[in-house]
Amino acid sequence: MPRTARVKTDESIFHIMCKSISEVTLFKDDEDKKRYLLLIKKYKTLHNFKLYGYCLMDNHAHLMIDANGCDISKIMHGINFSYAMYFNRKYKREGHLFKDRFKSKIVYNDRYLRTLSLYVHNNPTDIIEYKDSPEKFTFSSLSIFLGKTTDSFNLVDYVFVMSLFGDNLKSARKNYYNLLFRCNEEKLEQEMEFEDEKTDYNSERNILIRDFKPDDILEFISFKMNISKIHFYTKYSRKCVKAKALAVVLMRSLCNFKSKDISNTLGNITQARISRLSTICIGLIGTEEKYRNIIDDFIKCYS
Structure with missing residues (x-):
C-alpha cells in the first residue's frame, strides 16, 4: 500500500513521535539519549526551529517542534538518520532502527498545545520510580519547565x-504542576484524541520566512569577519574556513538551500565538504560567544 502524504505546513507546531522497531530498544543507555539530544541541538542550529518540550523514553521519543518556516520532514530526517547511523555503529548492527516514518500531529490551537505539553511530560509516570515525581526524570524537559534544573543542552523554548x-x-509553573497531577494519562490521551475543527492556529508566534538571499549572507559575513567576498570562492584558503562554515549554515537555515544549491553558490564544493563545514559552524556557535547569535543578528539586519 502506498504511503499517504504527510499533512504539514512550514508554519505549524508538531507533536512528533518516534518509535523503534519492536525488537530493538531505541535508547539502550543514557549516552544514547544524550546523543539524541545533541543531534536535536545540531539540527536546531542548522534549521532554526523551536523545541517546546521533549521526553525520551527507552523505546520512543516525544518532541514538540515549532517548524518556524522549515520543512518538518527535513528536520526529522536529519535527526533520525544521524541517530540511526550512530546507533548501528555503536551496537554493530545493520538495517532499520525506527518503526516506519516518524509520526506527527499538527497542533491546531492553544487548548491542544496545553494538553500536549502535559501529556508529553506525563510519560515518565509509567515508570514506578517516577510515578509521583516525573520532574525527576532526567530525559524530559519537565524540570526545565518547573524551574528545577537549568537547560544544560540549551534546547527548550x-x-x-x-x-x-x-x-x-x-504562577504558570504552579498551575502547570497542579494540572500535571490532576490529569492522569488516560484522561490526557482522551483529550488528545478529541480534535476541534481544523482551523488556523492563531497565536503570538512570529514565523520566520526563509527567503533570504545568499548574496546578503556573504556580504554580512564578509563585514562581520572583515574579509573580502572573494575568499568565499577560493578553494584552498584556511583563513576563510570559519567564514565558509558560517555561510553554509546560514544558507541552509535561512535560504532553505540544499547541498547542491550551496555548491552552486560557493563554487563546486562537495557534499562531504559542506557537511564538515556545517559541523565546524555548529561548533563555533556553541563555543565562541561572538558567533553565538549570528543567525539572529543576520535576521535583524536583513528582515
Whole structure:
C-alpha cells in the first residue's frame, strides 16, 4: 500500500513521535539519549526551529517542534538518520532502527498545545520510580519547565508554552504542576484524541520566512569577519574556513538551500565538504560567544 502524504505546513507546531522497531530498544543507555539530544541541538542550529518540550523514553521519543518556516520532514530526517547511523555503529548492527516514518500531529490551537505539553511530560509516570515525581526524570524537559534544573543542552523554548498557563512564570509553573497531577494519562490521551475543527492556529508566534538571499549572507559575513567576498570562492584558503562554515549554515537555515544549491553558490564544493563545514559552524556557535547569535543578528539586519 502506498504511503499517504504527510499533512504539514512550514508554519505549524508538531507533536512528533518516534518509535523503534519492536525488537530493538531505541535508547539502550543514557549516552544514547544524550546523543539524541545533541543531534536535536545540531539540527536546531542548522534549521532554526523551536523545541517546546521533549521526553525520551527507552523505546520512543516525544518532541514538540515549532517548524518556524522549515520543512518538518527535513528536520526529522536529519535527526533520525544521524541517530540511526550512530546507533548501528555503536551496537554493530545493520538495517532499520525506527518503526516506519516518524509520526506527527499538527497542533491546531492553544487548548491542544496545553494538553500536549502535559501529556508529553506525563510519560515518565509509567515508570514506578517516577510515578509521583516525573520532574525527576532526567530525559524530559519537565524540570526545565518547573524551574528545577537549568537547560544544560540549551534546547527548550518553554516560555511560549508556559504563557498559556499563567500571567507570569511563577504562577504558570504552579498551575502547570497542579494540572500535571490532576490529569492522569488516560484522561490526557482522551483529550488528545478529541480534535476541534481544523482551523488556523492563531497565536503570538512570529514565523520566520526563509527567503533570504545568499548574496546578503556573504556580504554580512564578509563585514562581520572583515574579509573580502572573494575568499568565499577560493578553494584552498584556511583563513576563510570559519567564514565558509558560517555561510553554509546560514544558507541552509535561512535560504532553505540544499547541498547542491550551496555548491552552486560557493563554487563546486562537495557534499562531504559542506557537511564538515556545517559541523565546524555548529561548533563555533556553541563555543565562541561572538558567533553565538549570528543567525539572529543576520535576521535583524536583513528582515
